Amino acid sequence: MLPYLFQQQLLCQKRGAGVGYPQNMAKILLVTGGAGFIGSHFVHYMLQHSDYTVRVLDALTYAGRRENLQEAEGNPRFEFLHGDVRSRETVEQAMEGVSLVAHFAAETHVDRSILYPDAFITTDVYGTFVMLEVARQKGVERFLHISTDEVYGDIEQGAFTEESPLRPNSPYAASKAGADLLARAYYRTYGLPVIIARPSNTFGPRQYPEKLIPFFTVRALQDEPLPLYGDGTQVRDWLYVEDHVRALALLLERGQVGEAYNIAGGNERQNREVARLILQILQKPESLLQSVPDRPGHDRRYALDTRKIRALGWQPQTPFEDALRETVLWYAHHPEWWEPILKEQAEYRAFIQQWYSR
Ligand code: NAD
Numbered sequence: 001m002l003p004y005l006f007q008q009q010l011l012c013q014k015r016g017a018g019v020g021y022p023q024n025m026a027k028i029l030l031v032t033g034g035a036g037f038i039g040s041h042f043v044h045y046m047l048q049h050s051d052y053t054v055r056v057l058d059a060l061t062y063a064g065r066r067e068n069l070q071e072a073e074g075n076p077r078f079e080f081l082h083g084d085v086r087s088r089e090t091v092e093q094a095m096e097g098v099s100l101v102a103h104f105a106a107e108t109h110v111d112r113s114i115l116y117p118d119a120f121i122t123t124d125v126y127g128t129f130v131m132l133e134v135a136r137q138k139g140v141e142r143f144l145h146i147s148t149d150e151v152y153g154d155i156e157q158g159a160f161t162e163e164s165p166l167r168p169n170s171p172y173a174a175s176k177a178g179a180d181l182l183a184r185a186y187y188r189t190y191g192l193p194v195i196i197a198r199p200s201n202t203f204g205p206r207q208y209p210e211k212l213i214p215f216f217t218v219r220a221l222q223d224e225p226l227p228l229y230g231d232g233t234q235v236r237d238w239l240y241v242e243d244h245v246r247a248l249a250l251l252l253e254r255g256q257v258g259e260a261y262n263i264a265g266g267n268e269r270q271n272r273e274v275a276r277l278i279l280q281i282l283q284k285p286e287s288l289l290q291s292v293p294d295r296p297g298h299d300r301r302y303a304l305d306t307r308k309i310r311a312l313g314w315q316p317q318t319p320f321e322d323a324l325r326e327t328v329l330w331y332a333h334h335p336e337w338w339e340p341i342l343k344e345q346a347e348y349r350a351f352i353q354q355w356y357s358r
């Protein structure tokens with residue numbers, strides 16, 4: 001039996017490696033959390049725009065869905081491993097022959113972190129530790145860690161730069177800050193070639209219907225009230241998922257190791273404004289807006305200074321209103337994607353019931 005990497009190299013030679021893409025042909029890119037929202041868009045983007053073999057490692061939690069990767073199935077450069085980043089043995093197998101890592105796997109919903117923080121600590125912090133530790137042993141060439149703008153906490157005026165202190169406010173943000181700092185420490189202490197991305201609120205097709213935009217969209221489609229926390233004047237800076245994954249691909253190729261990069265769309269909007277736009281797109285009445293008790297510890301505003309990644313040549317390309325319309329209409333035209341979650345995932349119904357009846 002030939003060693004795995006050698007098999008891959010032979011395969012690449014058969015495919016004519018060296019013609020056009022001599023550096024990339026033999027490389028394997030490991031994407032953790034690739035069956036989730038942003039991870040699946042990144043997988044499709046990298047299969048289209050690189051010659052890497054893309055290997056997904058995903059535990060398929062409530063948020064991970066194999067069908068998000070449907071378009072990739074059958075592609076000879078795509079591999080799927082069902083497994084947990086908290087298991088060292090699993091991660092060692094997944095990292096066999098890997099040159100590049102993009103680490104998305106995480107528990108990601110702030111409200112769930114308030115109800116059940118445990119999985120956030122074990123996956124986001126400990127799981128990232130396992131990933132970094134195995135990457136160090138295997139000597140990977142680049143480790144792109146997907147952090148979040150929430151590690152900075154909120155800001156009333158101005159914008160956070162990459163040098164701003166980390167002051168997370170929710171259990172989710174705190175566990176992502178722990179992971180972010182571990183990634184930095186692995187660069188400083190062991191020289192692991194880590195690059196850290198800190199993206200803002202992302203939206204687009206295939207986002208699990210618990211986050212603001214997909215949740216309000218599927219509620220409006222069913223003529224259900226849209227529960228706005230508090231006065232609805234909190235501000236988020238929205239980033240379209242296609243712009244997001246282009247930024248990550250650029251960082252994987254050209255980001256400087258040991259550095260962190262903010263990514264944001266430059267689309268600051270109050271939540272109530274976003275909710276009204278969703279209703280307008282679906283031609284639903286504003287009477288569906290409903291004020292509900294605020295999220296404990298709610299961050300009022302996120303804003304990022306993105307000059308550092310723009311200096312590498314990236315900028316968002318999709319106007320917010322166009323991207324929002326496209327996203328909302330995607331949900332309207334794809335009930336087969338979200339209806340089974342609402343109807344068949346008992347776990348989803350239990351969370352919605354518990355959280356919104358607080
Ligand atoms: P998501 O919740 O849609 O997907 C998370 C994926 O990780 C799922 O496929 C899930 O099955 C997998 N996963 C969870 N625990 C795992 C484990 N223990 N082992 C292996 N796989 C596991 O998340 P998303 O919104 O696509 O976010 C992806 C990454 O981007 C996360 O790290 C998140 O913190 C970060 N991020 C998200 C946003 C956003 O607005 N969605 C913004 C900034 C940063």
Ligand code: DAU
Pocket residue numbers: 108109110111147148149150199200201202210211212213215227228229232234235236271295299302
């Ligand atoms: O900023 C990046 C982060 O954005 C990511 O790291 C997280 O993974 C992602 O979940 C997101 O966190 P937010 O808490 O900002 O996103 P969410 O969609 O949950 O909420 C957006 C805003 O809308 C926030 O101010 C809370 C508000 N909201 C949300 C929901 C679900 C409501 O008013 N009502 C709701 O029902």
